[in-house]
Amino acid sequence: MSFIRPLLTIKNAQSQFRLISRSMATEMSFTFASPAQVIYNQARNVKQVDVPSLSGSFGILANHVPTLAVLKPGIVTVTETEGAVKKFFVSSGSVAVNADSSVQVLAEEAFPVEQLDLKAAQEQLAEAQASLSSASSDVAKAEAQVAVETAEAVVRAIQTGV
């Protein structure tokens, strides 16, 4: 009697699985945008995207398992099918991978790493650290902490490219 119920649940899962049709040969359709600009719009020439998320950085290829993740300040690395590798710094945002291999990376702020200025980034880091040490309330402290982490990520992105 106890081994009949698992067989019933397996049958239900199989019938549900048939409703979600999923072809294994789809290419990735990549959308990467911020409120200021659209960098990729349903591009089909992207092979791999590495995103920094709160649960660790991971790489997305075609037919990735559907995922939702929140971005951390860091670098999004886009590898195109011709071989070009482009790096963009993102401050925060979200990434969604759907079952039809469409990927949407929606960033709060996104800039190519070449456009970042090291001196300005280090000045901003010093400012953020000063505001963290002089913060009074918990809210101000949390906001300053976010600014410090983002500024540190910018400096690290320029210096090491990670």
Added chain:
Amino acid sequence: SCATRTLLFNKASFKPIVTLPAALNKIQSASIQTSTVRSDIDSAAKYIGAGAATVGVAGAGAGIGTVFGSLVIGYARNPGLKQQLFSYAILGFALSEAMGLFCLMMAFMLLFAF
């Protein structure tokens, strides 16, 4: 020969066909064997010890399987870290293999050194 068989079994029911001098009574236990009983037990213990010691290499097998299994999972999650992940995997493999070799070293020492 008949005389040897008589000395070995030493039963009262056997009638000795040939009687040997009394001086030979002391060596009746050594008539077939070419080496003494003591060194044979040493060899047997060595073989058994070496065989038991080699079982420890199974731990190295489990460790190496775990390391490369984790490499596969890590690479599946982030293919961009291929080179660094593989370096760590080779390091872990080497250390795990070292433990297996310690075990094998002990087995060989039991076989040949002690």
